[in-house]
Amino acid sequence: MNIGDVAEKSGLPPKTIRYYEDIGLIDPLRSANGYRSFRAADLHKLAFLGRARALGFSIEDCRALLQLYEDESRTSAEVKLIAEHHLQEIDLKIAGLKEMQNTLAALVDACAGDHRPDCPILESLADG
Amino acid sequence: MNIGDVAEKSGLPPKTIRYYEDIGLIDPLRSANGYRSFRAADLHKLAFLGRARALGFSIEDCRALLQLYEDESRTSAEVKLIAEHHLQEIDLKIAGLKEMQNTLAALVDACAGDHRPDCPILESLADG
DNA sequence: CCTTGACCTTCCAGTCACTGGAAGCCTTAT
DNA sequence: ATAAGGCTTCCAGTGACTGGAAGGTCAAGG
Numbered sequence: 509m510n511i512g513d514v515a516e517k518s519g520l521p522p523k524t525i526r527y528y529e530d531i532g533l534i535d536p537l538r539s540a541n542g543y544r545s546f547r548a549a550d551l552h553k554l555a556f557l558g559r560a561r562a563l564g565f566s567i568e569d570c571r572a573l574l575q576l577y578e579d580e581s582r583t584s585a586e587v588k589l590i591a592e593h594h595l596q597e598i599d600l601k602i603a604g605l606k607e608m609q610n611t612l613a614a615l616v617d618a619c620a621g622d623h624r625p626d627c628p629i630l631e632s633l634a635d636g
Numbered sequence: 637m638n639i640g641d642v643a644e645k646s647g648l649p650p651k652t653i654r655y656y657e658d659i660g661l662i663d664p665l666r667s668a669n670g671y672r673s674f675r676a677a678d679l680h681k682l683a684f685l686g687r688a689r690a691l692g693f694s695i696e697d698c699r700a701l702l703q704l705y706e707d708e709s710r711t712s713a714e715v716k717l718i719a720e721h722h723l724q725e726i727d728l729k730i731a732g733l734k735e736m737q738n739t740l741a742a743l744v745d746a747c748a749g750d751h752r753p754d755c756p757i758l759e760s761l762a763d764g
Numbered sequence: 765c766c767t768t769g770a771c772c773t774t775c776c777a778g779t780c781a782c783t784g785g786a787a788g789c790c791t792t793a794t
Numbered sequence: 795a796t797a798a799g800g801c802t803t804c805c806a807g808t809g810a811c812t813g814g815a816a817g818g819t820c821a822a823g824g
Binding site for chain 1: 680683684687688691692701704709712713715716719720723727729730733734736737739740743744747748749751753755757758761762764
């Protein structure tokens with residue numbers, strides 16, 4: 509398979525796939541013409557990476573997860589640890605965003621949004 | 637005031653303050669020795685920026701908000717528009733994160749986290 | 765045989781909002 | 795005289811791509 513095929517099948521853009529090779533996440537073969545030649549296993553890895561990234565795992569987490577996936581002697585505890593850390597970060601991010609959301613929603617609500625210059629949003633930013 | 641003072645008072649690191657000058661958000665005076673010399677108005681702007689950034693506004697949004705703040709002939713509608721757009725993006729981000737959170741929490745929950753290699757997390761990443 | 769178009773290749777630069785570090789000047793206190 | 799601490803500039807790196815340029819390859823049609 510050429511890169512276009514795996515791009516379509518994995519849902520990842522060719523640029524991203526080349527990038528993943530660059531940083532050592534995958535290692536496809538090369539055809540005589542220099543084109544990357546992807547095996548089923550490569551496609552499988554890319555799909556794995558796509559799903560892990562969609563869950564918000566960092567590239568380094570993905571690298572670790574992929575290694576664990578391929579390591580028969582892994583323990584599920586190792587995997588779970590990574591996932592739990594990541595879940596915590598997601599929780600924190602959500603909490604932060606919700607605070608912004610609350611504050612901002614109140615300000616937007618209080619703002620008339622008309623032709624006049626008076627604006628609680630600006631006032632809040634200006635004076636805390 | 638020197639940069640250290642405004643850093644402390646605004647809560648922004650000196651590096652960030654220099655960066656904000658670089659990109660034209662502020663324009664402090666210079667003392668004879670080349671040090672930046674901040675007026676009260678500069679500090680005020682920095683505090684404004686700090687609060688806007690804390691609400692998640694992009695630098696370009698901050699620039700626009702600052703301009704509106706200083707423009708007596710602004711309308712609150714202009715301000716509100718920016719805030720509403722940003723609020724929408726926050727909503728979207730939260731929604732995305734919550735989806736991750738749901739999926740991931742279920743997987744973490746299903747994972748034994750023991751010495752065995754079997755792991756629903758990896759299985760889910762591998763097979764969709 | 766030639767051309768066209770759709771692939772593919774590499775490499776460089778840009779994104780966003782900083783942040784770290786190096787090299788060197790200025791000020792204050794000892 | 796020197797040491798500490800604060801200030802300056804400039805360059806490079808962060809994460810995870812993404813866009814674009816310049817050029818090689820391949821299959822189909824004329």
